[in-house]
Amino acid sequence: MSRGIGETELLAGLPEAATAVAGLVTQLGDMWFVVVAVCALFVLAWRDRSLTDAPARDCVYLLALTVGAYSLTVALKHAFGLPRPPGAATATPPAWVPAVGHAAYESMVTGDGYGFPSGHALKTTAVYGAGALVLDAWDRDRRLVVAAAVSVLVAASRVVLGVHYVVDVVAGAAVGALFLAVAVRLTDQRPARALALSTALGALAVGVAGTTKSVLALSAAAVGLVVWVGSDRVRSARADVTEG
Template sequence: MPLRDAGAVEALGALPDPLVAAFALVTLLGDVAAYFLVFSLLYWLGDRTPVLGDRIDRPLIVQVVALGFGALALVALLKHVFALPRPPGAGQPVTVAGVPEVLRSVVADATVDDGYGFPSGHAFGSTAVYGGLGWLTSEQGDRRPLYLGATLAVLISLSRIVVGVHYLGDVLAGVALGVLWLAVAVRYLPTPRRSFPAAGALAAAGLVVAGPTEYLLFGLGASLGGSVAWWTLDDWIPATAQSGRTALVTAGLGVLVVGGLMAVVAALDPPPLPGVLATAVVIGALVAVPVAGPRLDARLG
């Protein structure tokens, strides 16, 4: 038994099938695709976001996104440096009984992963992103957002052991490194003007050390696009939405523009260097959408 495990994978993997299936769905919240969807909508809706609206604005959300890109680059770099394997069977889907047929394929896909295992990217990323959102939206005397973000990060981290793709040590290291990254970033990279370039620098360093991996290429392109868009448009991007309708129009425009660009990129499937530039365009467009949203709303009358 590896020192990184202490029997946790075997113990948690023996949970009843419905619980394993539930954790398999929870683990999807730690995927890059989930971050992209959740934080794009939060950014476009801004202060009109249900429940969280009175605590957030667009600069805060885009800062969390930038910290997420930095976390993505860091974990890809660290995985290559440590080069430690995942648990045996991480490449085989978990079969569960007692769940609807429509969910079985989703659960199967969520319980498979490859590549190096240490530290856990889901634990690192969810701590940095969901924990970071909770940290930055907490107020003195009201720490509920922090507790909620931390709870979500813990559940996502725990799910990686339950579905058998990480050892306990991978997850603990991921959480600890996520907290450390947040503490350093909040202190020394307090705005997107600093955090986007820092994330790009980490991705570039990772490419030198580990070579052109998917996540490092995405991180480099995303950080480049975010940096250019924020440095260029910062003064033009409304921190808050003029109205609920403006927020909805902005979000709708974002879905159409960014979704369309992503569909084009997926269809073209460009090689690495053009792919980096294509990612930069997509993220730059995402950041720029709130500039056009109010104008479109005014035209719609």
């Protein structure tokens, strides 16, 4: 039984340009883009403290939530085991896309694996929302509006591409918002706590899915936790020596 509401049929007649634009927009929620964006934020914030007065702390916190959101998505997808819309894993590049770009185009506009909930919707809601809370640029209301707009655009792009049903992205956004609220409450925006939370979620994902990527996510969170706690102790020891 399909969980769609007719969106697949409604969007079937969209022009190729709409699919291409949706493929570009959806990159804002891809794992590679979010990680690169947070790393770029660290470099920019190190030079311009108006973005955040604690670049390392805030960027590690955002990376921890990124990994945690990914692990939560993997666990939920495998727990529900619901498929994507028909044809989600295949695409025919338009004539104006050169042959050398076919693989990249197909990667941008297709999706594989289970479909519920949408990982892109979950991740963008959680991570962009967290960015709106911890950063200092502009005012908080404006940051929240931008984060919400990006999340909506990414969620809509997944439906336009035909790789998710509407219910998938709505559920993903809802879970992402819940994950963010719980993370803020439990971690108090502290990287060590966020990494511990992500490690726990990584262990859950490994237990439920057992995939190579879930093992990598668990490893990244666990190693990050050890490194951050260790560096914290080194900084504390140096501060004690300086004060002494």
